Amino acid sequence: MKVFIVPPNSLILFDLVERFGHEPLSTMQLIQEMVDNLEIDSPPLNVTPDDVKRGLKYAGIEVPSGIRGRLAVWSELFEQADATIIMEDAPYAFGCVGCHRTNLILNYLLRQRGMPLLELRYPLDDEEAMTMVLQVKGFLGGLK
Amino acid sequence: MIKIAELSCGTEYSGVQGEIEAAASTVGGKMVYPDIEAEDIDNAVEEFGFNPVSPQLRLMIARAIHLVEGHYDADAVFISSCFRCAEGALVRNEIRRYIQLHSRIPVVTYSFTERTKASQLLTRMEALVTIVERKELLARERQVGLTAGIDSGSATTKCVVMRDNEIIGKFWTPTGAVIDTAEYVFNEACKEAGIKTSQLEAVGVTGYGRFTIGKKMNAKLIQEELTVNSKGAVWLADRQKGDATIIDIGGMDNKAITVHDGIPDNFTMGGICAGASGRFLEIVSKRLKVDITELGQLADRGDYRKVKMNSYCSVFGIQDLVTTLAEGKTMEDVAAAACHSVAEQVYEQQLQEIDVRQPVIQVGGTSLISGMVTAIKDVLGYEPIVPPHSQYIGAVGGALLSSGFLEG
Numbered sequence: 358m359k360v361f362i363v364p365p366n367s368l369i370l371f372d373l374v375e376r377f378g379h380e381p382l383s384t385m386q387l388i389q390e391m392v393d394n395l396e397i398d399s400p401p402l403n404v405t406p407d408d409v410k411r412g413l414k415y416a417g418i419e420v421p422s423g424i425r426g427r428l429a430v431w432s433e434l435f436e437q438a439d440a441t442i443i444m445e446d447a448p449y450a451f452g453c454v455g456c457h458r459t460n461l462i463l464n465y466l467l468r469q470r471g472m473p474l475l476e477l478r479y480p481l482d483d484e485e486a487m488t489m490v491l492q493v494k495g496f497l498g499g500l501k
Numbered sequence: 502m503i504k505i506a507e508l509s510c511g512t513e514y515s516g517v518q519g520e521i522e523a524a525a526s527t528v529g530g531k532m533v534y535p536d537i538e539a540e541d542i543d544n545a546v547e548e549f550g551f552n553p554v555s556p557q558l559r560l561m562i563a564r565a566i567h568l569v570e571g572h573y574d575a576d577a578v579f580i581s582s583c584f585r586c587a588e589g590a591l592v593r594n595e596i597r598r599y600i601q602l603h604s605r606i607p608v609v610t611y612s613f614t615e616r617t618k619a620s621q622l623l624t625r626m627e628a629l630v631t632i633v634e635r636k637e638l639l640a641r642e643r644q645v646g647l648t649a650g651i652d653s654g655s656a657t658t659k660c661v662v663m664r665d666n667e668i669i670g671k672f673w674t675p676t677g678a679v680i681d682t683a684e685y686v687f688n689e690a691c692k693e694a695g696i697k698t699s700q701l702e703a704v705g706v707t708g709y710g711r712f713t714i715g716k717k718m719n720a721k722l723i724q725e726e727l728t729v730n731s732k733g734a735v736w737l738a739d740r741q742k743g744d745a746t747i748i749d750i751g752g753m754d755n756k757a758i759t760v761h762d763g764i765p766d767n768f769t770m771g772g773i774c775a776g777a778s779g780r781f782l783e784i785v786s787k788r789l790k791v792d793i794t795e796l797g798q799l800a801d802r803g804d805y806r807k808v809k810m811n812s813y814c815s816v817f818g819i820q821d822l823v824t825t826l827a828e829g830k831t832m833e834d835v836a837a838a839a840c841h842s843v844a845e846q847v848y849e850q851q852l853q854e855i856d857v858r859q860p861v862i863q864v865g866g867t868s869l870i871s872g873m874v875t876a877i878k879d880v881l882g883y884e885p886i887v888p889p890h891s892q893y894i895g896a897v898g899g900a901l902l903s904s905g906f907l908e909g
Contacts, residue, residue: 407882410880410881410882411882413856413857413881413882414859416590416591416594416856417590417594417855417856417857418848418852418855418856418857419584419585419587419590419612419856420587420590420591421587424587424591457554458587458588458591461551461552461553461588461591462551462591462595464550464551464552465550465551465591465595468550469550
C-alpha cells in the first residue's frame with residue numbers, strides 16, 4: 358500500500374515503511390524531479406505560480422502562498438495515499454515541512470480523508486523509540 | 502428575531518464588533534455567542550483534528566462543535582477572522598466546511614480589517630437572514646408552472662420566462678429608466694415565449710431596481726441578488742449539490758460567490774474601478790475598432806504575455822493599450838492582454854476574500870467573451886464552467902424561486 362509520511366521528507370519513516378513492506382510516499386523523489394526539471398526556471402525547487410494556484414484547492418487565496426505552494430507539492434503524494442503516518446513534535450533533523458501553518462492544515466486534511474492513520478509523538482529516549490518502531494510495525498502489518 | 506451565532510477571532514481588538522452587531526440588527530438579526538466550558542475547549546480541538554495555536558481560534562472550533570451537536574440554539578452562523586491571518590483563514594474555512602457537512606445551519610464567512618463597516622456586512626447579513634427565513638424556498642431545485650424572472654442590473658436588464666423547468670423566453674437590453682426597461686424586456690421575453698403576460702403565475706425580481714419594479718409588477722418574490730443569482734447559476738450549470746464558486750463579471754462590477762448546495766456562504770464584490778468589469782473590455786473594443794462580440798475570438802488568437810497592461814485603473818489601462826499598439830503589437834495580443842488584465846484584477850482583488858472552490862461557474866455578460874473565459878482559466882489554473890444563458894442567472898433565479906410560491 359502507498360503510505361504518506363509526515364514529515365514528508367523523513368528518512369527514518371521512509372525506511373520503516375519500506376522495511377515493513379509498503380511503498381512510502383515521500384518528497385525526496387518528487388523534489389529531485391522538480392529540481393532536475395531544466396525546462397522550468399524557478400530555482401531552487403522549480404515551484405511555479407501555477408503550482409501555487411493549484412494549492413487553492415486546499416486553502417483560500419488569503420492563505421499565504423508558501424502554504425498553498427507546499428500543499429500543491431505534497432498533494433501529488435497525499436492524493437494517492439492509502440494510509441498515513443504522522444510524527445508530531447519531530448526535531449528538524451528528523452524531517453521538516455518548514456511551516457507550522459502548513460503542518461496544521463496538512464495533518465487536518467489527512468485526518469479528514471478517512472484512511473488508516475497512525476499518529477505518533479517523537480520519542481525522547483530509547484524505550485520510547487522502541488515503542489514507536491513497534492507501533493509503526495503493528496500499524497503497517499495491519500494494512501491490507 | 503434571527504439568532505446569528507458569532508464564531509470569530511479578533512473582532513474586538515480590530516474595533517469591528519460594534520459594526521457586526523449593527524449590521525445584524527439592521528436586517529432583523531441578533532448576534533449570539535455560544536457558551537463553552539473552558540475545560541471543554543481542548544477536547545473539542547482534539548475531536549476536530551485541527552490544532553491551532555491561537556486560543557481564540559480554539560474557542561471558535563469548540564463553539565462550532567457545540568452548535569453542530571445541538572447544545573446551543575442558533576438560526577445561522579457568522580464566521581469571521583482577521584484579514585491576512587493564515588491560521589485564522591484556515592480555521593475559518595474548515596469550520597465552515599464542518600458546519601455545512603454536519604448541520605443545516607446556514608453560514609456566511611468574512612475576513613475583516615479595521616476599516617470594515619456595518620454597511621459592508623449588510624448584504625451578507627441580509628443574505629443570511631433571507632437564507633433562514635426562506636430556507637425551504639431556497640432549497641427549490643426545479644421550476645414549476647409558468648413564471649418569469651427580472652434582473653434589473655446596473656448595466657443591463659434581463660428577463661426570462663420559464664415553464665416546467667425550461668426556459669421558453671428571454672430578452673435583455675441596456676438599463677435605462679428602471680420601470681420602462683423592465684416592462685420592455687418583460688414583454689419581449691413573453692413574446693418570445695409565445696404567451697400573454699397575464700398568463701404568468703408568478704414573477705420574481707432581483708437586482709438594483711428590485712423594489713421599484715417588484716412593487717409596480719406586483720412580484721411574488723423581491724429578493725437580493727446574492728441568493729437569487731446563486732440559485733440561477735447552479736441551476737443553469739446543473740451543479741445544485743456541493744461546493745462551487747460563481748464568478749460574475751458584469752458590465753459595471755463583479756462578484757465572486759461561494760456556494761454550498763446552491764446557497765451562498767460568502768461573497769465579495771468589486772466595482773471601485775471599471776478596470777475589472779465588462780466596461781473596460783467595451784472601451785478596449787472601441788479602441789481596437791472591433792465589436793465587443795468579436796473581442797473574445799480576437800483574444801483567443803493572441804498571447805497576453807507579449808503585452809504589459811494594467812487595468813487597475815481603466816484610464817491607465819487604456820494608456821497602456823495605446824502605447825502597446827503604437828509599439829506595433831498585434832490587435833490579438835492586446836485583446837488577450839485586456840482580458841487577462843481583467844481576470845487578474847478579479848483574482849487579486851475580489852478573490853482575496855473568499856476560498857475558491859471547484860467547480861468555478863463563470864457567468865455575467867463577460868462570460869460570453871471567450872477570451873475572458875480563457876483568461877480566467879489561465880489565472881485560476883482550471884477550466885470554468887460557462888453554462889448556457891450565463892448572462893441570465895438573476896432572471897433564471899427569480900423565475901425559479903418565485904415558482905416556489907405556487908405550491909403553497
